[in-house]
Amino acid sequence: MALKSGTIGYLELVVTSIIWGVTYVLMKYALAFLDPQQIAFSRFLIAGIVFTPLLFVWKERFNRREIATMIVLALTGVLLYQLLFIWGENGLTAGNASFIVSFEPIFIAVLGISLKRDQLRWTVILGLVISTIGMVILLKPTSLPRSELFSAVLVLLSALSWGIFTIVGKDLLAKHNPLSVTGYVSLIGLAMLLPFVNSGVISLFLIRNIYLIISLLFIGIFATFIGYLLWFDGLKKVLPVTAGTTLYITPFVTVIFATILISEPISLTTIVGGTVILAGLGVTGLKSK
Numbered sequence: 001m002a003l004k005s006g007t008i009g010y011l012e013l014v015v016t017s018i019i020w021g022v023t024y025v026l027m028k029y030a031l032a033f034l035d036p037q038q039i040a041f042s043r044f045l046i047a048g049i050v051f052t053p054l055l056f057v058w059k060e061r062f063n064r065r066e067i068a069t070m071i072v073l074a075l076t077g078v079l080l081y082q083l084l085f086i087w088g089e090n091g092l093t094a095g096n097a098s099f100i101v102s103f104e105p106i107f108i109a110v111l112g113i114s115l116k117r118d119q120l121r122w123t124v125i126l127g128l129v130i131s132t133i134g135m136v137i138l139l140k141p142t143s144l145p146r147s148e149l150f151s152a153v154l155v156l157l158s159a160l161s162w163g164i165f166t167i168v169g170k171d172l173l174a175k176h177n178p179l180s181v182t183g184y185v186s187l188i189g190l191a192m193l194l195p196f197v198n199s200g201v202i203s204l205f206l207i208r209n210i211y212l213i214i215s216l217l218f219i220g221i222f223a224t225f226i227g228y229l230l231w232f233d234g235l236k237k238v239l240p241v242t243a244g245t246t247l248y249i250t251p252f253v254t255v256i257f258a259t260i261l262i263s264e265p266i267s268l269t270t271i272v273g274g275t276v277i278l279a280g281l282g283v284t285g286l287k288s289k
Helices: 005-030 036-057 064-089 094-101 104-114 122-139 146-173 178-197 200-204 210-237 240-262 268-284
Strands: none
Touching (some): 036 064, 036 178, 036 210, 064 094, 064 146, 094 146, 094 240, 104 122, 104 146, 104 240, 122 268, 178 200, 210 240, 240 268
């Protein structure tokens, strides 16, 4: 029995969320050797190398308004999201950063309501309240060093950037192939990242650490090329709010792999706070009658 388009799209988004859960751990590992700008640039450099020949084969034309939309997508989903998240993760554990960035579904829901893509529901309000309580449990703001609190804000802003990216990208996907949109957005984003990395580009080609090379290749090919492509293809088939709900599993994937790969401890506070956050996000994803 053939799967429906919406089911396939949802499965694509679930696979993407799992890949990104592992990616957050590998990015944390890479931060021991590279600065955030180098990591962000390297992932889109690798993805851009893969995308470029495909764009010559799959040719599509975009009008000026659509090109402007892709620039906005590159700004929010590549430049701001990548730099804000990696700068923030640099001062947090991979697990905590992943739980904070999982506020993306709420931002997607709120933005969808603001732009009249969705209706205001009691579940959104209740979910926001519950997730905020979970955030307080997880981070304990009163005991957080100022540096970690600042890092948490950066990660939260990256989640907002991804929410904008998701909502804005939906309309463009109604008219164009996800591969073309993802490819051009990645290349535009790569150009935007270049001024931030400067001379650090040269050192990327001098890396000899095999584990770092494998990490960067995974981040570039699986998390960026395949991940962004699956996200856009899945987003074309389901509503943005539905797409956001698939991100609920990402933090737990991150916590598990952070323990296995980089020996990051799991505290009771992380488990409790993260569970409450995801409970709130789960409520947000419910449809009120």
